[in-house]
Amino acid sequence: MDLLKTLEDLYSQQHFKSWAIESLSGAVRIPTESFDDMEKPGKDERWDIFADLHVYLEARFPLVFTSLAVKKVNTYGLVLYWQGSDPSLKPLMLTGHQDVVPVPDGAADLWKHPPYSGHYDGTYIWGRGSVDDKSTTISTLTTVETLLKHEFQPKRSVILAFGIDEESGGLQGAGAIAKYLLNTYGADSMAIIVDEGGGYMDYNNITLAAPMTAEKGRVDVLIEVTTLGGHSSMPPPHTGIGYLSKLISALEDNPFPVELVPGxxxxxxxxxxxxxxxxxxxxxxxxxxxxxxxxxxxxxxxxxxxxxxMHDLFAARMGTTQAVDISQGGAKVNALPERSMAIVDHRIADWSSVAAVYEHYIDVLAPVTARFNLTLDAFGLLPNDTRPSAGYVRLAPTFHAPLEPAPIPPTFGAPAWDVLAGTIRATLSSSQRADSLSTKTPYVGPDVMMGNTDTQYYWNLTSNIYRYSHMGYLDLYNGAHTINEAIKAEGFLEMIRFHSRLILNADEAGAL
Known part of the structure; x- marks a missing residue:
């Protein structure tokens, strides 16, 4: 407790605040964008910017990179191992990611401050990654650097893992890191994993914090329509694009069921x-x-x-979503399209499955293809149809491998949950910020992660996976992936307080 008091005193001092804020600002200034079409590190020069971030991190957090064992996985993935004194205790694993979503061409002019300026205006830290997810990464590194300065030696080992392509699926970063950790430490080797995710918010006279215990699955479905084509002067009743529009309309007219189930x-x-x-x-x-x-x-x-x-928000929380995000068809104004396609993004409800998505497609689209005499190949699940037809419709997963909803970790009464929830409550109730939340009673409850995180690769490392950033929703200027992405500096400093308490509390918790 003496160390905790020392840290709290330090975190309230202006020189520490300035150093921490500049640490995040400096990381934001390095545009570590990840793209969906990137090849592996070493085969795509767009990865090279991550080397600049590593140079910055090593200079900014010298004790971390000299005191911890550092492993670079797949060139730019980072795993840092802080050896604990008690090998019988499974490690605490804190994760984040180094990459950010790209700023589209022409969008920079719409920002109040340039997206890679890391500008601090006295209230907000501005820039891409200030929210997602360099704030989590820098908060964690700041915490460990500070603990090392105060000569803290953990009993429980601590592992930091920072991916490089979470925003484009995570395969090169967390995917490679997971393989390394499984090969090195084995399955079920971690006590608890805490990754980016939920935060906290005021509701009337309470503060409610929500670690994300559920994470939705995902599958992107290609709908491809192939027809013979021909000259536009002699069109059939429906072109390939017309057929495609009928299929899309049928999907949107028959959304996935929404259910509020125990969970x-x-x-x-x-x-x-x-x-x-x-x-x-x-x-x-x-x-x-x-x-x-x-x-x-x-x-x-x-x-x-x-x-x-609020209909769309709650429907998305309780059911599988569908969003037609990409469509293409036709090459010339006087030529009937031979190939038309659309890609539909689905985030799968935690109570559902990839198979249920496929079944829904067949139930909804098979009558449409039959009505228009189209051959349907639905995920390879239907018998081959060799009859003559007006066209061919293929349904198949695309982009990423289909992902089932995540396993649900234990909550109330489970040691790992109790350590996390207790840490959140203690951090909120002891906040000293100017607009302190400590006057309100904090409560902690599970929630659903709508998108996907790097934790999808870590399922075999522990059953105790929680997605929680300790980010105040009112501390965000717009949110993640937005124009004018920014976080209040006071909110970022609260993240450091949380990570400090989490490491100290997990160290004292015994078996998890």
Whole structure:
């Protein structure tokens, strides 16, 4: 506790704040963009900028890179191992990623401050990566550097792992890191993994923090229509693009089911209802009843979907989504298209599966292809149809390998969850920032990660995987992946306080 008090005193001093803020600003200035079409490191010069980031990190955090064992995986992936004094304790693993989404051509002029300026205006730190995810990475490194300066020696080993392509699937970064860790330490070798993810927010008289325990699956589906083509002066009733539009319309007219089932989404609703006394009494009672009553869950679902302006948000939290993001067709104005295609992105509900997505496609699109005499090849699941037809429709996964929803970690009463939740509560209740949250009672409950993180590669390392950044939602100027991405400096400093307490608390927790 003496060390914790020393750290808290240090973190309140202006010289530390300035150093920490500049650490994040400097990292933001290095545009480590990752692209979907990048080849492996060593075969694509767009990776070279990551070497500049490594030089910066090594200079900014000298104790980290000289005191910890440093392993570079697949050239730019970083694994840093801090040896603990008690080998019987499984390591604490903290993860993040070095890459950022690209700034589109022409978009820089729309920013208040240049996207790679790392500008600090006295309130916000501006730039791509300030939110996602250099704030997490720099917070973790700042914490370890500070603990080393104070000669802290952990009993429990600590592993830091920073991927390089989370924004484009994670295969080259976390995918390679996971293989290295499994080969080095084995399966189920980590006590707990904490990656980027949830944060905290005020609700009336409480502060609610939400580690993401569930993570949705993903599959991108190619819909390809092939026809004979021909001259536009003699068109059939439907061109390939016309057929494609019918298929897309059928999908959008028949969305995936939305269900509020026992799990993280329901727990998030129940946690808020249990502690926010400003909510109507009938709503709070219904939420409590929904834990064991299917009819109450259905009523709760309808209430959530019926909230003004919130239907799409709650539908996405409770069901599998579909978004037609890419379409192509035709090459010339007087030539009928021979190949037309669309790609549909799906984020799969934590209670569903990849197979259920495929089944939905067949159920919805098979009647359409039959109506227009089109041959359907649906993921290789249907018998070959050799009859003459007006065209050929192929459905297949594309871009990334299909990903099932993540395994759900243990929560209330489980040692790993209790350490994480206790750390979150202690950090929030002891905050000393000017707009302190410490006047409000903090509560911690599970929630659903809508997108995918690098944790998809770490499932075999531990069952205790939680996605939590300790980022205040009101500390974000716009959010992640946006024009004017920025984070309040005070919010970033709270992340350092959280990571410091997490390392210290995990060190004292014994078996996890």
């Amino acid at each position: 993280a989404a329901l727990q998030a609703v129940q946690c808020l209802a249990a502690y926010d006394e400003a909510l109507p009494k009938a709503y709070r009672e219904l939420a409590a009843k929904a834990a064991t009553d299917a009819r109450a869950r259905e009523q709760m679902k309808q209430i959530l979907l019926g909230q003004p302006g």
